[in-house]
Amino acid sequence: MVESIARVRHIRVTPQKARRVVALIKGKQAQEALAILKFAPQSASEPIYKLVASAIANARVKADKDGEYLDEQDLYVANAYVDEGTTLKRFQPRAQGRAFQIKKRTSHITVVLATPEVAESAPAAKTKKASK
Numbered sequence: 001m002v003e004s005i006a007r008v009r010h011i012r013v014t015p016q017k018a019r020r021v022v023a024l025i026k027g028k029q030a031q032e033a034l035a036i037l038k039f040a041p042q043s044a045s046e047p048i049y050k051l052v053a054s055a056i057a058n059a060r061v062k063a064d065k066d067g068e069y070l071d072e073q074d075l076y077v078a079n080a081y082v083d084e085g086t087t088l089k090r091f092q093p094r095a096q097g098r099a100f101q102i103k104k105r106t107s108h109i110t111v112v113l114a115t116p117e118v119a120e121s122a123p124a125a126k127t128k129k130a131s132k
Contacts, residue, residue, distance in 0.1 A: 002063050002070055003078070003114040006055035010085050013044040014105040018082040021045050022109065030056055030075035030113055048109060052077070055113045070115070078114035082107050 011018075021044045025033035030052060037049040056072060063070035085106035091099040 004059035018044045079112040
C-alpha cells in the first residue's frame, strides 16, 4: 500500500472557504479529484488542485524508491483537511479617526492519497465467549 502526503502552509485562503472545496474531493479517486478541482468555480480550487497533483507525484516517487508498482488510477483521496494558519491583522481607517481591524486569514491544507489495501485471504481470528 502506497500512501503519500502533500501539505501547503500559509495559503491566503480562508479555512472556511477551503473546507468547502476539500469536501468535494474527499474519498474520490485522485484523477477524478483533479477533474473536479479543475472546473470548480471557487478560488481555493487552484491551490488544492496543485496540492493533489503534488501528492500524486509524491506517491510516484515514494513507490519508485521502495521498488513497488504504482498505478495512478488506484490512488484515492484517503484524507484531506484544512487547519487554520496565521492571521494577518491589518487596519482600515474609518470615520472620525477610528480604525477598524481587518483579519486576513490563512490556511494549512493537507491531502493524503493512498492505494486501497488488498484484502488478506487469511481468516479473521475469532474470539471465544466465556460461558457462565
